[in-house]
Each structure stands twice: as structure tokens, then as C-alpha cells.
Amino acid sequence: MTAPTPLLDLDDGDALVAADTVGVLRSAAMGGAQIRATRAAVEEGVLERLHGLRPRSVVVVTGSGRASRGAAILTAVLAERIGFPLVRAASTPVWVGPLDVVVVAGDDAGDPRLVQAIDAAVRRGAEVVVAAPDEGPLQAAAAGRVLMFAPRVRALTRHGLLRYFAVLLAVLRVVGSERWGDEVPDLAQLADAVDSEALRDRPTSEVFHNPAKSLASRMQGRRVVLTGDTESAMELARHGAEALLHAGRVATASELSDVLSAANTFRAPAAVPDSIFHDPELDGPPSASPVRTFVFSAEAELMLTERKTAVLGDADIVVAASDEGPSPSQRSELEQAAVLVGRLDMTAAYLQLIGGI
Numbered sequence: 001m002t003a004p005t006p007l008l009d010l011d012d013g014d015a016l017v018a019a020d021t022v023g024v025l026r027s028a029a030m031g032g033a034q035i036r037a038t039r040a041a042v043e044e045g046v047l048e049r050l051h052g053l054r055p056r057s058v059v060v061v062t063g064s065g066r067a068s069r070g071a072a073i074l075t076a077v078l079a080e081r082i083g084f085p086l087v088r089a090a091s092t093p094v095w096v097g098p099l100d101v102v103v104v105a106g107d108d109a110g111d112p113r114l115v116q117a118i119d120a121a122v123r124r125g126a127e128v129v130v131a132a133p134d135e136g137p138l139q140a141a142a143a144g145r146v147l148m149f150a151p152r153v154r155a156l157t158r159h160g161l162l163r164y165f166a167v168l169l170a171v172l173r174v175v176g177s178e179r180w181g182d183e184v185p186d187l188a189q190l191a192d193a194v195d196s197e198a199l200r201d202r203p204t205s206e207v208f209h210n211p212a213k214s215l216a217s218r219m220q221g222r223r224v225v226l227t228g229d230t231e232s233a234m235e236l237a238r239h240g241a242e243a244l245l246h247a248g249r250v251a252t253a254s255e256l257s258d259v260l261s262a263a264n265t266f267r268a269p270a271a272v273p274d275s276i277f278h279d280p281e282l283d284g285p286p287s288a289s290p291v292r293t294f295v296f297s298a299e300a301e302l303m304l305t306e307r308k309t310a311v312l313g314d315a316d317i318v319v320a321a322s323d324e325g326p327s328p329s330q331r332s333e334l335e336q337a338a339v340l341v342g343r344l345d346m347t348a349a350y351l352q353l354i355g356g357i
């Protein structure tokens with residue numbers, strides 16, 4: 001008996017759809033819809049009070065997981081490019097006051113840290129935006145005193161990163177609209193990019209033309225290490241490791257410097273037998289499950305990343321490239337990051353559905 005092999009073929013779109021009894025593929029493809037729902041809320045006037053505001057700072061308080069990851073990506077890309085401080089914090093800082101905007105985001109409406117952050121920011125006179133379920137203790141703390149972005153599109157919790165990404169980007173665009181250049185997309189442009197990626201990643205598309213299936217095929221049967229060459233790329237790697245965990249795959253995300261220094265150990269034998277009947281005395285040492293490293297990079301950093309990772313034996317550089325739509329060089333760094341978030345969610349969905357190891 002050998003180790004488990006995939007139960008489904010990635011090119012068998014009908015079988016994949018039939019196996020998806022919980023709707024994981026549909027949920028993973030809802031990133032663009034979540035961004036559009038945020039845009040619709042903005043057009044309805046949810047952020048009207050922030051128009052014309054010149055904040056001293058924008059402070060982002062998040063729960064763990066996807067809200068934190070979305071804030072980290074935006075902060076990494078934009079913090080040095082905007083005219084006011086963009087601060088991530090675990091709670092509302094004591095210096096926050098009427099000149100500041102506080103964005104509170106998370107999945108758990110009962111998280112006491114989020115409830116306390118809202119209460120503290122409101123008491124200190126800050127403008128408060130909340131991206132969280134409008135229920136439970138958080139609903140009581142908000143109580144009409146905040147600008148609320150409750151979820152409008154039904155998706156699995158694990159696929160909510162782009163919703164937080166969109167809410168924070170909407171806030172930044174409203175309070176700094178006159179200072180943005182083309183490098184910062186509006187929400188419609190961002191949703192178009194994410195929807196275009198979801199269309200390429202559809203189940204009926206063959207592996208050769210499907211970026212998410214292609215990524216899944218290269219991860220299948222491997223020990224996976226995810227890394228990035230910049231702070232925002234590293235956050236994408238962490239999101240990928242988290243997505244794979246939900247798919248039942250164990251992967252690790254680590255800083256590129258650590259991956260490079262540990263590269264020689266990837267070839268060491270692992271105690272993973274080829275069969276449950278494997279006898280070390282008769283069959284020799286167990287074979288190692290091979291390691292493949294996936295390095296996330298923005299298009300502008302691609303050449304530098306290739307030079308950095310040349311010493312890695314089995315490595316793929318992952319960028320938001322495609323044969324359709326705008327080339328990555330025509331996309332802003334934020335668009336590229338959002339596209340890769342969607343691709344990783346679809347990759348994990350395919351790995352979950354095909355089974356095996």
C-alpha cells in the first residue's frame with residue numbers, strides 16, 4: 001500500500017464541481033464580489049462623514065487572521081507613500097483623539113479586544129469605521145456611533161481577506177482622495193482584477209491555462225515552503241500557508257533569508273515511509289518527501305528575486321502574471337497582491353477537493 005494519491009484529476013472540472021459539496025470553490029471566487037459590495041456601501045454614503053477630512057493618522061485595530069493580514073499588506077505597500085501615518089495596533093492607542101480615524105476589523109463579533117477598541121476610540125472623539133459582523137457585543141459597542149461595514153456577501157470566513165482589504169482601501173481613498181496616483185486602484189478596478197483571476201481559475205479551465213490549478217499541481221505531493229522577497233509578499237506567503245492548512249495540507253511560511261540559509265537541509269531524508277509495510281532493514285531508508293519553495297514577488301521586484309533565489313534547487317517564483325488581461329507591469333502592487341490572494345484561495349480549494357497528500 002502506497003501513500004494516498006489524488007482522488008480527483010485537476011482537469012476533470014465536472015468531477016471537481018460535483019465533489020464540492022460545501023461550495024468552497026464558489027466561496028474562494030467571491031473576492032471580487034466582496035470588494036464590489038464594499039464599493040456599493042461607499043456609494044450609499046457609509047463613509048460620507050469622512051469626505052474632506054484631513055486626519056492626523058489612520059489607526060487600524062484588527063483581530064487575528066485575515067483582518068490582520070489584509071491590513072498588513074496595505075500597510076506594507078502604502079505606509080511610506082501617503083501623507084499621514086498609517087498605524088497598525090493591537091488596541092486603540094492612548095494618543096488617539098478627534099483628529100484621527102480608527103478602523104476596527106475582525107471576524108469575531110464577541111472579541112473583547114475589538115469591543116474595547118471601538119469603545120475607547122468613540123470616547124476619545126475619533127471617527128470610527130468597523131468592518132465586522134454587526135451582532136453580539138460588538139453591535140452593542142457600536143450602537144450607531146460608528147461607520148459600519150457588515151458583511152454583505154456570503155462566503156466562508158477563511159475567504160474574507162479581500163473584504164478587509166477593500167474596506168481599509170476605501171477609507172484611505174476617501175480621506176486622501178486628492179493625494180492618490182494611478183498606483184492605488186479604486187475598488188471597481190480592484191474588483192475587476194480579482195474577478196478576472198477567478199475566471200481564469202474556474203474549474204472547467206485546464207491546468208495549463210489555470211493559474212490556481214497549475215499552482216496546486218506543483219504543490220501536490222510536496223512539502224511546501226512559502227516565502228516572499230518584500231514585507232507585502234511575505235504576508236501573501238503567510239496567507240498561503242493559512243489557506244493550505246484549511247485544505248488539510250501542512251505548509252510553512254518563513255522569511256526569505258531563513259529559507260535561503262536552510263536550503264541545504266531541504267534534501268535531508270524525512271521519516272516518511274513509501275508504504276505502511278516499509279521495513280528499513282529490507283527496503284533501506286525511507287524516501288524523502290521533496291520540498292518545493294514558492295517565492296511571492298511583485299513584478300517590479302522579479303529580477304532581484306530571481307537573483308536572490310538562484311541558490312534554491314526546487315523553487316517557483318509566483319507573480320500575478322497571466323496570458324489574459326493586463327500584464328502585471330500594468331497593474332499596481334495592490335492589484336497584484338489582491339490577485340494573488342484570490343489565486344491562493346482557489347489553489348487551496350482545489351487541493352482540498354482532489355484529496356491525497
